[in-house]
Amino acid sequence: MNDSDRVCEGSIEVLSGTMFGGKTKELIRRLIEAETHGKRVQAFKHKMDGRYHFSQLTSHDGFAYRAEAVRTSAELLSLVYSDTNVVGIDEGQFFDPELPSIVTTMADRGIRVVIATLDLDYLRRSFGCAPELLALATTVVKCRATCAECNRRGVSRLADFSRRTVHATGTNVVGGAESYEPLCRACYLNANDETVLNTNPPLASSPPASA
Numbered sequence: 545m546n547d548s549d550r551v552c553e554g555s556i557e558v559l560s561g562t563m564f565g566g567k568t569k570e571l572i573r574r575l576i577e578a579e580t581h582g583k584r585v586q587a588f589k590h591k592m593d594g595r596y597h598f599s600q601l602t603s604h605d606g607f608a609y610r611a612e613a614v615r616t617s618a619e620l621l622s623l624v625y626s627d628t629n630v631v632g633i634d635e636g637q638f639f640d641p642e643l644p645s646i647v648t649t650m651a652d653r654g655i656r657v658v659i660a661t662l663d664l665d666y667l668r669r670s671f672g673c674a675p676e677l678l679a680l681a682t683t684v685v686k687c688r689a690t691c692a693e694c695n696r697r698g699v700s701r702l703a704d705f706s707r708r709t710v711h712a713t714g715t716n717v718v719g720g721a722e723s724y725e726p727l728c729r730a731c732y733l734n735a736n737d738e739t740v741l742n743t744n745p746p747l748a749s750s751p752p753a754s755a
């Protein structure tokens with residue numbers, strides 16, 4: 545085949561956003577849809593994430609899909625069959641720094657890779673290899689939850705960030721609704737007013753309007 549005739553069907557789809565934004569549910573939906581269309585699908589999760597079930601991807605609202613749990617992205621790659629069309633990866637933020645290059649390897653082989661990953665940690669710092677995955681992505685969807693605090697006041701507003709509601713240090717504290725809540729920017733700032741607002745430098749005054 546002439547090089548100019550080469551077609552590669554591989555792609556990288558990243559489902560990102562806050563906790564409880566429906567990333568895993570959307571991942572499962574895409575995998576089931578691909579399977580319905582006759583594609584061979586494999587799904588993986590990191591062994592660190594044992595919240596619900598090791599052999600399943602499970603969304604917070606109970607949707608499930610069979611999966612293999614692995615410790616490293618190299619192990620993940622070694623388990624992908626030669627005739628697999630679609631690879632789903634949940635909780636991409638927990639994986640080692642090799643994940644982006646391994647995802648690229650799979651896409652170059654013609655595999656459609658769909659990855660759910662948190663983009664930011666509870667302090668709004670980029671999480672693991674999420675920035676590189678977002679940069680490599682063919683498509684990106686930001687999955688956003690409803691702000692929990694606004695919801696308590698009867699207001700419907702989309703969340704921007706995940707706030708940790710329990711006292712713990714370290715970025716990789718795996719948890720669900722008992723440990724994290726999604727908040728909009730205003731509620732996040734209110735909840736963290738001592739640690740965030742007081743350390744922000746004041747904005748510059750705008751120049752006087754010219755006559």
Ligand SMILES: [Zn+2]
Binds near residue numbers: 691693694728731
């Ligand atoms: Zn809010």
